Amino acid sequence: MGVVDDRTGPVRSRDRFLHGGSAESVVRxxxxxxxxxxxxxxxxxLSPDQTELPFTDDFDAEGPVVRAAAPVLDRLAALFAGSRMNICLADGHGTVLERRFGDKTLPGRLPAIQTEPGFVFSERVAGTNGIGLTxxxxxxxxxxxxxxxxxxxxSSACTAAPIRDQLSGHIEGVLCLGYPYTDADPALAAVVRRAAEAIERRLMEQSSARERGLLQAYLEAAIRVRAHEDVLDGHPVTLAELLLSELEQSDHTTLKEKAxxxxxxAHRAAAEVSLSHGRRVTLVSRPVTSPAGVEGIVVEALLPDEEEHHAPAPAHAPLHAHAAAPASGTAAPAPGAGAGAGAVRGLVLVGEPEVGKYAVAARRRLELLAEASTRIxxxxxxxxxxxxxxxTAVPRLADFVTVDxxxxxxxxxxxxxxxxELHRTVVHGIRDDxxxxxxxxxxxxxxxxxxMRSLATGQPVLEPELKAAFGWIAQDPVHAELLLAHNIHSLITVPLLARGVVLGVACFYRSRNPAPYGDDDRSLAQELAARASLCIDNARRYTREHTLALSLQRSLLPHGLPEQSAVEVAHRYLPAESGVGGDWFDVIPLSGTRVALLVGDxxxxxxxxxxxxGRLRTAARNFAELELAPDELLTHLDNLMVRLDREEGGDDPAAGSTAIVGATCLYAVYDPTTQRCTMARAGHPPPALLLPDGTVTFPDLPAGPPLGLGGLPFESAEVHLPENSRLVLYTDGLIEDRHRDIDLALEELHRTLATDxxxxxxxxxxxxxxxLAPEHPADDIALLVARTHATPPDRIAAWELPADPARVGDVRAAAMEQLGRWGLEESSFATELLLSELVTNGIRYGGGEPVRVRLIHDRTLICEVYDASNTAPRMRQAANTDEGGRGLFLVAQLAQAWGTRYTPDGKVIWAECALDAA
Structure with a gap:
């Protein structure tokens, strides 16, 4: 945090805030x-003009923090000699313990609140200040x-830093340098930080001295025991030699962890530890007291001989130790001599119980982080x-966790x-009440x-005592009181940040453990949240990509089925869980009441x-509009895939990740006037056919290669579909699954269709x-079920006439008579003109062969003229001097749609006319 050089901005902001200005008006x-x-x-x-602070003389003026800080405070006083520097040491509750001054005359010129130990500067009583804010x-x-x-x-400024116990991470005190505002220097931050670290090292040295006292007490007791016991036979073997020569490194680690x-x-205990190669060692702990009165624990190891296994010594058994090397708070083994025949005893660990608790807690934190990497x-x-x-966090770090x-x-x-816009996303804890x-x-x-403080600063916030966290209580006093009544007493909030994106906030609450959260807990919660944030961000990005892909795919699939009379259609589309695929289906009305059914992948x-x-579906619809046969349509799609693959870099090995691999497709055309269905497939599963009598078959269609290979022919097959047959088209996601054989899936499909x-x-x-659909589909599923209808014979009228223009009138007359029987007299005029133009065109350009005429009464009135020519007519703009060329223009004006389709022996020119056409 840098020093603010301009006082005008902060002064105005403070005044505006204290006089009711919103936080938003001063936040910048x-x-x-x-x-x-x-x-x-x-x-x-609190009031800004408050002058008095609480004072207490009930503080430890000679405690560990004061003893560790005294030389550092003296050096700081010497460093700032002659300056207006006020050097202050406070305890972890904000009570001032020691003062030093750069200018020796300052104490006489400053008020007692700035010179005397015992005043409390915690934030709850003094407001914003260096000690309280630290x-x-x-x-x-x-x-x-x-x-x-x-x-x-x-008029003052200050720089302060916390002083922590390096073993526990708890804040034991605060070092604060106060000085006039005009003497502010950014370099003071580094000075205060180094001085605080020096005090922390001295605190650690004091702890080591206590452990050295415990070790000395252990050695003296061992010497006294040696002087009064008989020396046993056998060559003395040191525990260190045994660990290095016969035990593996993993055994060494196991012994240290258990010790x-x-x-x-913190009490007598014995534990048997299993080592590699079937070996066992017994660890025994007992209390020991140093000459200075420090109470600790000694942990010794008893390794039985390979030839004689001794049962673990009871917890109350006397321990005989012959020698030990310094092991201050570590698990470094010390040499020992035989305490009994065939056994080796030696020191493993000595120290205060609290040190052991910190070590155990540190190891468990590492274990939790390791577990988090696999669970989150x-x-x-x-x-x-x-x-x-x-x-993951409950119950080892928190009793309750909320994620917003x-x-x-x-x-x-x-x-x-x-x-x-925070929403409560997760509430999880040791109970639900x-x-x-x-x-x-x-x-x-x-x-x-x-x-909100976490989200605003991007840093975790630790509230060791919720009952004193007034900002938390003020949010909802009733709710806060309920939580406190459930003994929830400590809180850590951590922002969920990943790649500069704010994803939310996680809150960790403690209730069962009476100890408040500390900085180590905050660091652990921050590490867990950081790992979760990356995973949440990955999930968020995947959700976005999946949503975009799914939206794109759904926009490219049919939004509704077209009106037609040939089949009754139902469909389903089920996207894959892990990613959007390229499955699609389509229903395309064709001329002559026919319909095309299409599925692809x-x-x-x-x-x-x-x-x-989307590109393939669009292309397939366009090719279908050209009235291509199924095998020809697949050939055109295959050529398109080859071109797309080439455009995407399919021929370049370096671009293989984006090249189109291929696609499969099944294309079927059903004609309700003949009840014939022509199908072709390109590497796609065959359709299922359910006949009206309940027979289920899978038509044996030529398989054909997948689209995109190029240069390979496709073949069509024709089947007869009685009225009310069901044609089932599907993609491979329905029948292919890594947990299921395809043949079994097809049998299940057969059984399902035949059941009803x-x-x-x-x-x-x-x-x-x-x-058949998997519970968690790994691939998209497109399903199309079509129940066939047949055009009634009385809705079809057909005539055949020789290529004689004089016979055109006969056809017109017969057609008008048929329209009368159908009750379509209002369409007679338009139909008569259409037939005249189409039949005349067929006779003129049909090559002298007979011409066939067919009328179909469907949703529209369909006029079809068959001739033997394979030359399609083309509409053009006739000039004023032309005698002909206006017939197709007239057809286009009278019909709502018209076109040409080819047959094996010629072509058909067709036109559709609305039933209410005048």
Whole structure:
């Protein structure tokens, strides 16, 4: 945190804030920790003009922190000799323990509150100041002039840093340098940090001295025992030699871990440890007291001889130790001599129980982090990943965990303002009766809450005592009281940040363990949250990509089925769980009441496959409009795939990741006037056919190669479909699964269709999916069920006439008579003109062969003229001087659609006319 050189901005911001200005109006000119502290000070009911602070003489003036800090404070006083530097040492509650001054005359010119030990500067009683803010933020801080909450401190500045116990991480005190605002120097931060670290090292040395005293007491007791016992026969073997020569490194680690647990137990105990190669060692712990009165624990090892296995010594058995090397707080083994025939005894560990507890806790933190790497992020689901974070942390780090994530993140988007749209996503704990806000509720939080402070600063916030966390209580006093009644007493909030994106906030609550959270717990929670944040961000990005791909694919699939009379169709599309594929289906009305049914599957997943699917579907519809036969249509699609593959870099090995691998397709054309269905497939599974009598078959269609190989022919096959037959088309995701054989899937499909032949297409679709669709599909599934209809014979009229223009009138007359029988007299005029033009054109250009005429009464009136020519007519703009060329123009004006399709022996010119055409 840099020093603020310009006082005008902070002064104005402070005045504006204290006079009711919103936090938003000052947030740009005031640092986030300072603003949060101001807000907490107001919530505490503090007044800026308060002059008195609490004073107490009940503090340890000769405690470990004071003894460790004294030489450092003296060196600081010498460093700043002659300056207006006020050097202060406070304990972990904000009570001043020691003072030093650069200028020796300062104590006489300053008030007692700035010179005497015993005054309390915690934030809850003094507002924003160096000592109080350091304890609140638990890190080095600088408070400059107007950033102080109290009026009395406006001309001062200070730099303060916490002093921690290096074993436990607990804050034992605060080192604070105070000075006039005009003497501010950015270099002071480094000075304070190094001085605090020096005090921390001296605290650690004091702890080591205590352990050395315990070791000395152990050695003296061992010497006294040696002097009174008989020396046993046998060559003395040291424990260190045995560990190095016969035990593997993993055994050494196992012994150290178990010894640390016994040390943390703080009482007599014995434990048998299994080592490699079937060996066993017994660890025994017992209390020991140093000459200075420090109480500790000694852990010894008893290794039985290979030839004689001795049972573990009872916890109350006397221990005989002959020699030991210094092992101050570590698991370095010391040499020992035989305590009995065939046994080796030696020192493994000596130390205070609290040191052992810290070591055990550190190891368990590492184990939790290792477990988190495997438990968090097993899926690409944001909500599930957040819950995995909570399940990992409970109960070893927290008793309750809540995770709040913006709704936009759950949708895969980035959160523009996470502080304004948090939703409770996870509540998980050791029991279900705690009154947390429920999952799914939108949270509106005050800026003073730990949640919002975490999101604002991007740093974790530790509240060791929730009953004193006024910003947390002020959010909802009733809710806070309920949580406190459930003994939830400590909180860590950690922002979920990944790649610069704010994803939410995780909160860790403690209730069963009476000890408050410390900095080590905060660091562990931050590490867990960091790992979870990356997984959540990966899940968010996947959700976004999956949503985009799925939206693209759904936009490229049919949104509704076209109206037609040939078949009754039902369909289903089921996307894969892990990624969007390239499956598609289509229903395309063709001329002459025919209909085309199409299913296909592009190899691969993702946006590329979906986009390729869209291009293929569009191309297939266009080719179908050209009235191509199924085998010809597949040939054109194959050529298209080859061109797309070439354009995508399929011939370049370096571009292999984006090249189109291929696609499969099944194309069927059903004609209800003949009840014939022509099908061709390109590497696609064959359709299933359910006949009206309940017979189920899989027509033996020529397989054909997948699309994209190029140069290989496709073949068509024709089958007769009685009315009310079911034609079932599907993609391979329905029958291919790594847990199921394809033949078994086809048998299940056969059984499902045969069970109830009378089902509707909709019911048939659902029954097929219920029976065959995997619970978690790895591939897309497209399913199309078509129940065939037949055009009644009385709705079809056909005539054949020789290529004689004089016979055109006969056809017109017969057609008008037929329209009368159908009750379509209103369409007579338009139909008569259409037939005249189409039949005349067929006779003129049909090559002298007979011409056939067919009328079909369907949703529209369809006029078809067959001739033997394979030359299609072309509409053109006739000039004013031309005698002909206007016939097709007239047909196009009268008909709502017209076109040409080819047959094996010629072509058909057709036109559709609305039934109400005048």
């Amino acid at each position: 000119s005031v640092r986030s920790p300072i603003l949060s502290s101001w807000q907490r000070s107001l919530l505490l009911g 304890l609140a933020e638990r890190q080095l801080v600088q408070v400059n002039g107007a950033e102080h909450f109290a009026e009395r401190s406006q 640390t647990e016994l040390l943390a137990g 992020g097993t899926t690409l689901d944001v909500g599930r990943t957040a819950r995995e974070l909570a399940e 994530v913006p709704e936009s993140v759950l949708r895969g988007e980035e959160s523009g303002d996470p502080t304004g 705690c009154p947390f806000y429920p999952v799914g509720e939108r949270l509106v939080l005050r800026p003073t809450t730990p949640h 592009v190899v691969g997943h993702g946006l590329h496959a979906a986009a390729t699917m 032949p009378g089902r509707s297409p909709e019911d048939t679709c659902q029954a097929i999916l219920d029976a």
